[in-house]
Amino acid sequence: MMFRVADKKDYPVYFEKVIYEVDIDENVEINHNFLNVSAKTHGEASGVRYKISSGNIDNVFVIRNTTGALYVAKALDYEKIKKYELRLAASDNFKENYTTVLINVCDVNDNPPVFEKSSYRTQITEEDDRGLPKRVLRALATNHVDTVDQ
Ligand SMILES: [Ca+2]
Ligand SMILES: [Ca+2]
Numbered sequence: 001m002m003f004r005v006a007d008k009k010d011y012p013v014y015f016e017k018v019i020y021e022v023d024i025d026e027n028v029e030i031n032h033n034f035l036n037v038s039a040k041t042h043g044e045a046s047g048v049r050y051k052i053s054s055g056n057i058d059n060v061f062v063i064r065n066t067t068g069a070l071y072v073a074k075a076l077d078y079e080k081i082k083k084y085e086l087r088l089a090a091s092d093n094f095k096e097n098y099t100t101v102l103i104n105v106c107d108v109n110d111n112p113p114v115f116e117k118s119s120y121r122t123q124i125t126e127e128d129d130r131g132l133p134k135r136v137l138r139a140l141a142t143n144h145v146d147t148v149d150q
Contacts, residue, residue, distance in 0.1 A: 013048055013092045015039045015099035022101070026078040027108045037068040037099060039090030047092065054087040061086060061103075070101070078107045 016038050024034050039048050050068045052061060061084070062073045068090070084103040089096055 012095040013039050013041045013090050013097050015088070015090060015097060018099060020099065020101045021104070023104045023106050024072070024076065025106045025108050026076045027110050028072050028076060030072055030075065032072045033069050034072060034103075035070040035101065037063075037070065037088060037090075037101070039068065039097065039099075041092055041095075048090050049092070051089050051091075052086055053089040053098070055085045057081060057084065060084070063088065076105050078105045079111075081105060 020035060020037060022035050024032075028034070037050065039050070041048070047066070048068075049065050050063050051065055052063050058074060060072065060074045060076065062071050063069065064071075068088075082105050084101075084105075086101040086103065088099050088101060090099075091097075
């Protein structure tokens, strides 16, 4: 009994890397598997379990506790959060060990150009002050009247 506990202590679980770093586009689809971490023991391969122990703001990421596969669970937004630093834990019931995953959210041009229409209107108004587009306005008004007459 004592020997078996001692054996397990000699073979702690450890991650393949001390730190992982990945870049993810902010428009990545939900459930995208962006990284697979792996922890091992020197001894017999018992069931290693994985979890995210900290850094998972709003639970944006999930990890499969049996495989170490990391997924995007919620939409990312570069304009709100550009970096995550996850702390992952692996345990084999006897020992626990940690690794860090740095996630860089990459900017994508995901904001529609909503300013286009209003700037066009402003331009007409400014030109109207110089007297130039009054003809345009009159033409529009004439068209409108014609439409009403028909
Ligand atoms: Ca965005
Ligand atoms: Ca963006």
